Amino acid sequence: MVKNSTGQDGPADGYVPSQRRIERERFKRTRTRRATAVAALSTLVTGAVLFLVITRSPGWPRTRETFFSAAYARKALPEVLDGLLLNLRLLVVCGAAVLVLGLLLAVARTLRGPVFFPLRALATAYTDFFRGLPLIICLLMVVFGVPALRLQGVTTDPVMLGGAALVLTYAAYVAEVFRAGIESVHPSQRAAARSLGLSSGQTLRFVVLPQAVRRVVPPLLNDLVSLQKDTGLVSIAGAVDAVYAAQIIAGKDFNFTPYVVAGLVFVALTIPMTRGTDWITARMDRKRAQGGLV
Amino acid sequence: MSTTDDTPRPADGTAVRPAPDGGPVLRLESVRKTYGRGTVVLRDVDLAVPPHTVTALIGASGSGKSTLLRCANLLEEIDDGAIFLDGAEITDPRADVDAVRRRIGVVFQAYNLFPHMTVLDNITLAPRRVHGVPRAEAEARAHELLERLGLGGRAGEYPDRLSGGQQQRVAIVRALAGRPRLLLLDEITAALDPELVGEVLGVVRDLKEEGMTMVIATHEMGFAREVADQVCFLDGGVVVERGTPEEVFGEPRQDRTRQFLRRIIQAGRL
Numbered sequence: 435m436v437k438n439s440t441g442q443d444g445p446a447d448g449y450v451p452s453q454r455r456i457e458r459e460r461f462k463r464t465r466t467r468r469a470t471a472v473a474a475l476s477t478l479v480t481g482a483v484l485f486l487v488i489t490r491s492p493g494w495p496r497t498r499e500t501f502f503s504a505a506y507a508r509k510a511l512p513e514v515l516d517g518l519l520l521n522l523r524l525l526v527v528c529g530a531a532v533l534v535l536g537l538l539l540a541v542a543r544t545l546r547g548p549v550f551f552p553l554r555a556l557a558t559a560y561t562d563f564f565r566g567l568p569l570i571i572c573l574l575m576v577v578f579g580v581p582a583l584r585l586q587g588v589t590t591d592p593v594m595l596g597g598a599a600l601v602l603t604y605a606a607y608v609a610e611v612f613r614a615g616i617e618s619v620h621p622s623q624r625a626a627a628r629s630l631g632l633s634s635g636q637t638l639r640f641v642v643l644p645q646a647v648r649r650v651v652p653p654l655l656n657d658l659v660s661l662q663k664d665t666g667l668v669s670i671a672g673a674v675d676a677v678y679a680a681q682i683i684a685g686k687d688f689n690f691t692p693y694v695v696a697g698l699v700f701v702a703l704t705i706p707m708t709r710g711t712d713w714i715t716a717r718m719d720r721k722r723a724q725g726g727l728v
Numbered sequence: 729m730s731t732t733d734d735t736p737r738p739a740d741g742t743a744v745r746p747a748p749d750g751g752p753v754l755r756l757e758s759v760r761k762t763y764g765r766g767t768v769v770l771r772d773v774d775l776a777v778p779p780h781t782v783t784a785l786i787g788a789s790g791s792g793k794s795t796l797l798r799c800a801n802l803l804e805e806i807d808d809g810a811i812f813l814d815g816a817e818i819t820d821p822r823a824d825v826d827a828v829r830r831r832i833g834v835v836f837q838a839y840n841l842f843p844h845m846t847v848l849d850n851i852t853l854a855p856r857r858v859h860g861v862p863r864a865e866a867e868a869r870a871h872e873l874l875e876r877l878g879l880g881g882r883a884g885e886y887p888d889r890l891s892g893g894q895q896q897r898v899a900i901v902r903a904l905a906g907r908p909r910l911l912l913l914d915e916i917t918a919a920l921d922p923e924l925v926g927e928v929l930g931v932v933r934d935l936k937e938e939g940m941t942m943v944i945a946t947h948e949m950g951f952a953r954e955v956a957d958q959v960c961f962l963d964g965g966v967v968v969e970r971g972t973p974e975e976v977f978g979e980p981r982q983d984r985t986r987q988f989l990r991r992i993i994q995a996g997r998l
Contacts, residue, residue, distance in 0.1 A: 447768065452758065455808040462821050 510692035517679035536608030564606035596668030615646035784956035793945035833903030893924030
């Protein structure tokens with residue numbers, strides 16, 4: 435291997451880049467630099483304009499005191515982070531449960547053959563019902579309805595019940611995402627797998643699902659982020675999560691800074707998750723795709 | 729499928745346009761292309777395609793035929809060298825890629841028809857959206873081309889309902905609908921059943937009669953010999969031998985060409 439002008443490893447076939455290539459690459463570099471400069475400048479200008487418009491507005495001093503008070507932020511941050519632990523625990527446990535239940539529902543809906551009719555009908559009825567039912571109503575029913583039954587051995591812990599309600603609703607959404615993925619796998623793949631002697635279960639497991647799941651990673655992530663934010667709704671039953679913790683502080687002196695802090699904390703949680711999945715999917719694509727510009 | 733209208737008939741005469749200066753339509757100059765880290769796919773390839781001629785690219789799989797066509801249509805970026813269309817360099821980073829592609833028609837091995845559109849919509853998409861031809865005019869021309877290629881009754885069908893040979897002829901019509909200056913055909917019969925190969929090659933033969941300039945990557949040696957004005961044998965990304973079909977197939981000068989042709993003859997393909 436030798437180094438050529440572009441800095442990549444070149445094959446050792448005595449290749450020397452032509453003047454034409456060197457000029458072409460110089461032009462491309464210049465063009466990239468110019469585009470970057472234009473983008474940076476327009477970003478700066480937009481940012482500066484926004485900044486000026488907001489800070490010059492007549493109500494800015496009071497708004498800043500109410501929403502961006504450093505003192506309140508310092509006070510709220512530990513409490514909000516404490517509450518966030520609950521959100522995270524709920525996200526991990528519910529997320530896992532949602533993925534498993536959603537996948538099972540999706541598979542049940544795609545089963546063929548008359549034997550599976552009851553299963554198929556049940557799964558369909560489930561997704562129809564829980565996708566239509568507003569999450570907040572589902573939560574109220576479960577969190578206050580189940581303890582009202584006074585069943586022996588059934589928990590009355592609002593966090594557990596709230597988590598269950600989240601799983602019920604989100605599994606219905608996620609099931610539909612998985613089903614779309616499963617149906618997007620071309621029938622010829624199924625035919626190829628079955629012709630190799632794989633059973634329908636094996637076909638699903640080794641051939642269809644791996645392709646289906648890969649395709650639905652972005653929409654799944656969408657639902658998981660949404661779930662992460664909705665974990666805050668368990669606070670309606672009295673559990674203290676990040677949003678509720680912020681609300682308690684904010685309610686004392688009508689300063690909204692804790693809300694801003696809680697909001698930023700959620701955003702900060704979501705971004706690494708999104709970038710992480712982007713990176714993984716990009717890596718999977720690179721391994722399989724052929725080259726080319728379009 | 730109906731058999732009455734499946735006979736290929738002469739295609740569209742309006743595809744022919746005079747060369748502006750009599751120079752080659754397509755010219756490759758010292759083209760180099762590598763994939764990833766150091767796999768050289770094309771090495772110092774020179775090629776000139778004069779107007780109204782057919783150039784056949786032959787060679788084993790992986791010899792660089794398809795890559796050469798993809799580079800000529802700017803679907804791949806070349807590492808070094810230059811490609812000219814009607815004398816203008818198209819590999820210049822300043823060149824308008826879409827404008828270049830508007831003047832080149834491509835037919836792919838796997839047809840690449842859009843499965844969610846009818847045959848008619850497949851054909852009129854580019855004329856209407858890219859060339860700004862009014863719907864009525866685009867559809868009239870599409871019908872006329874379909875008729876000539878023996879696909880008269882198929883305009884409203886979806887591609888998946890057609891046979892491979894019919895799909896490939898639709899793909900050819902789609903490429904012709906933009907009135908290209910040059911047609912690139914990338915192993916267009918490789919995915920077809922033997923009995924369907926003839927109908928597609930017949931269309932290509934008719935296009936040659938009408939003076940269409942074409943570059944064809946093919947494994948059909950008999951066809952290359954019959955239809956080509958120039959044959960290029962590629963091996964390992966290098967043009968090993970080029971000449972008239974008589975020269976390359978009749979009295980090959982290079983050892984590698986002879987070996988390749990011997991293998992082809994053993995496989996019963998010549």
